[in-house]
Amino acid sequence: MDTATWVSLGVNGLLGxxxxxxxxxxxxxxxxxxxxxxxxxxxxxxxxxxxxxxxDYLLMxxxxxxxxxxxxxxxxxxxxxxxx
Numbered sequence: 001m002d003t004a005t006w007v008s009l010g011v012n013g014l015l016g017x018x019x020x021x022x023x024x025x026x027x028x029x030x031x032x033x034x035x036x037x038x039x040x041x042x043x044x045x046x047x048x049x050x051x052x053x054x055x056d057y058l059l060m061x062x063x064x065x066x067x068x069x070x071x072x073x074x075x076x077x078x079x080x081x082x083x084x
Contacts, residue, residue, distance in 0.1 A: 052060070
């Protein structure tokens with residue numbers, strides 16, 4: 001065999017090794033991505049349990065302020081000598 005054949009064989013062997021180990025590396029990245037996706041999903045679920053949507057918060061706030069106003073009015077009537 002001449003030198004060109006050996007060089008070609010060496011280059012092909014190196015490319016094969018690079019492709020093999022590159023495939024293993026990409027497979028590891030895919031597994032890591034799956035783990036990260038699972039962690040993000042769990043975190044998203046955990047946050048959703050402890051948080052309130054903005055429109056729900058505004059509705060609850062409005063209701064609470066109305067109730068406090070009614071209590072304040074009742075206290076004013078009681079202090080002023082009126083009946084509840």
